[in-house]
Amino acid sequence: MKRSIAPVFWLPFGAGGMLAALIGPALVLLTGLAAPTGIGLTNNFMSFARAMAFAQHPLGKLILFGVILLFIWHGAERIYLTLRDMHAGARFLLMWICYGTAGVLSLITMGALASIGF
Amino acid sequence: MSRSRPYIRPVEKLWWARPPYLAYTLREATGVAVLGYALVLLAGVVSLANGERAYNVWLDFLKSPWSLSLHVLFLIGMIAHTWTWFRILPKTMPRLVIGRRVLPQIRVTAAGVAVAAASFIFIVLVAVWTQP
């Protein structure tokens, strides 16, 4: 009997979902609201120097890589299934659009992180 | 005896927009917040790779009312994601047996939410303590 390839997308969806559930709210609050407004955090919490130091550190790079990629693949799977529910297009087409976009975004992320160096 | 001619009713195309499925669709929509926030981070990483001036453009964007409103929506979406995630999590696990009793699924949800809350507090504290 022919196996489904769904597990390939379901496991990253699950990992991304768990990560987002545990750290998502905190990250959004800190990087999106506290740091930019200076309320709760100092204004240069995400300054260029600090951001570079973080992104150049192996652990920092790994965190950025993990968070961005897992969040992207989690979102891609959910959006794919929802678009399928909504009859937005042929299944084959929707898969290529959703997972293809996620793939391209993943490559961009990896490229940017690599070019930041160590 | 009459010949059978079963009637196949067409599936309602908008089932996902009506109760009881609307709640499910909204739950899935929290994935948009997760993806959306990842795109903001991605933009930040790309701008970081392009030097200080590009990165400061991204920082200025974060300060804009558009971005702040967007992140309020992201925050609502993330919290909704966390809650609905731990509501569905016990369905993906076999029934846990503690001692001689089957563990009610709501306990798994409660444990997950508790861990998420602790994690939230922990990360916020770490950020506050390590700020310049």
Added chain:
Amino acid sequence: MPSDRAAGAAAREIVIEVLRYRSETDLKPLPQAFRVPFTDDMSVLQALQYIKDYLDGSLSFRWSCRMAICGSCGMMIDAQPKLACMTFVRDYYPGPLTVEPLAHFPIERDLVVTVGGFVKKIESIYPYLIPKTQRSLDEGEYLQTPLQLARYETFSDCINCMLCYAACPQFGENPDFIGPGAMALLQRYNGDSRDGAQAMRMGLVHTDNGAWSCTAVGNCSEVCPKQVDPANAVNQNKTKSALDFFLRFLGRPLYLEHTASDGDKP
């Protein structure tokens, strides 16, 4: 009885709109309204029986036990999948109350749906215990502790009423989806410590029409009259199937829920 006194005083009436379909005369289903007197203790099933006995003898519907254990009388009552024998007319007063055949199934006649597809699915999952090792009569029974029973017991409560199939939008979209009821029965056997055929049943789970048609809507468990929790049966098998997809090359498959010694303990 109090309800009899109330009935004697002034019997209340409700309009029930039933979707009719007779293939020999009708091109498509159409609703027909009936005015039904009811008492507070009457179920929708009894209301249908009143219609058949006094108003229109041609009305066709399945029923048997009238106590929510045979699973025959599943139908859409005000667009919700319910057992007619445990749904009460008083809760829908003043009405009108709509009664339609179970959603997502072809209509055979009036409220009778075609169940052959569902029966085939049940049959396809090897719905019987296949022991890991055969025991001779001298060795005694296949023993099981209450703890081992607890792991699969809810899945054995299924009465095959198919309300979960009516509730599942993914089954509505894809009639080849094995569906919540069949998956609950599958998990009833895979989760049984006396059984050794997990690998055979998992073959069905791994397919696109197995666990992977499910998107965890969860409505199946909401409508189940026996709290079987079929959503749990399907989704825990997603986890098993996904782990197996990547880890099947590493020796003992992860979906084997019991060791060889489980259930063989004296």
